[in-house]
Amino acid sequence: MTTKDVGRAARRxxxxxxxxxxxTILDAAHEVFAAHGYRGGSLQDVADRVGLSQTSLLHYFPSKRDLLMAVLERRDEITGDAFPDDMEEGLVDSVIRTALFNENIPGVVELYIVLCAESVTDSHPGRVYFTERFERLRKSYALRFAELAAQGRLRPGVDPDEAAMSLVALWDGLQTQWLLAPDEVDVVKGLRGYFNLVVLPEP
Structure with missing residues (x-):
């Protein structure tokens, strides 16, 4: 190892x-915000979970808002959060796969549902994130439903834009119900039922 290599290793x-x-801080904040929301969860709660002072925590994230946005970005990394038009697999398969994946990652669904609901309140820092996310999802799903229509696989009378909006609403609603009654609500079954209503089977 050269002197330059040693220097690089030291910097790394x-x-x-x-x-x-x-x-570690992001993981702790994820847990806090999922359990208490953005307004209910404090920086002190996060700091206590990782054994830091608030001052030390703010060295990594200058404000609570910065921490929230980093947590949301981290959530997207965990879930992959790819939209269907970016994927080679079909719309139905991609949605079902993502739903199954999300259910098996502790706290991911909780964080999303809690912060999404809270984001409609005045001056919530996550409002723009969720507004833009919903817009991207609607457009993405509408494109995929339109592709199915062009293939003759969308049932007669189904509008791609309305089908996309309904899918987003249904998925979020099922997840909320699942959190409240996990033994009674099957998210994947509900999504499959919806697709059976609007999409024709492959010939």
Whole structure:
């Protein structure tokens, strides 16, 4: 190992440690916001979970808003959060796969539902994130439903834009019900039932 290699390794060490600490803070904030929401969860709650002072925590995330946005970005990384038009698999398969995946990651659905509902309140920092996310989802799903219509696989009378909006609403509603009654509500079954109503089977 050369002197230059040693120098590079030394620089990577503190950076890697800092990134690990950031990830630990994000995981803790994910738990806090999922359990208490953005307004109910405090920076002190997050700091206590990782054994830091609020001052030290703010070294990594300058404000509570910055921490929230980083948590939402982290959530998208965990879920992959790819939209159907970016995927080779069909709309139905991609939605079902994502729904199954999300249910098996602790806290992901809780975080999404809690913060999404809370974002409609005045001056919530996540409002733009969720507004833009819903818009992208509606457009993405509408394109896929339109493709199915062009293939003759969308049932007569089904409008792609309305089908997309209904899918987004149904999925969020099923997830909320699932959180409240996991033994009674089957998200995947509900989504499959919807697709059976609007999409014709492959010939």
């Amino acid at each position: 060490g503190p950076y890697a440690k800092s990134e690990e600490r950031r990830r």
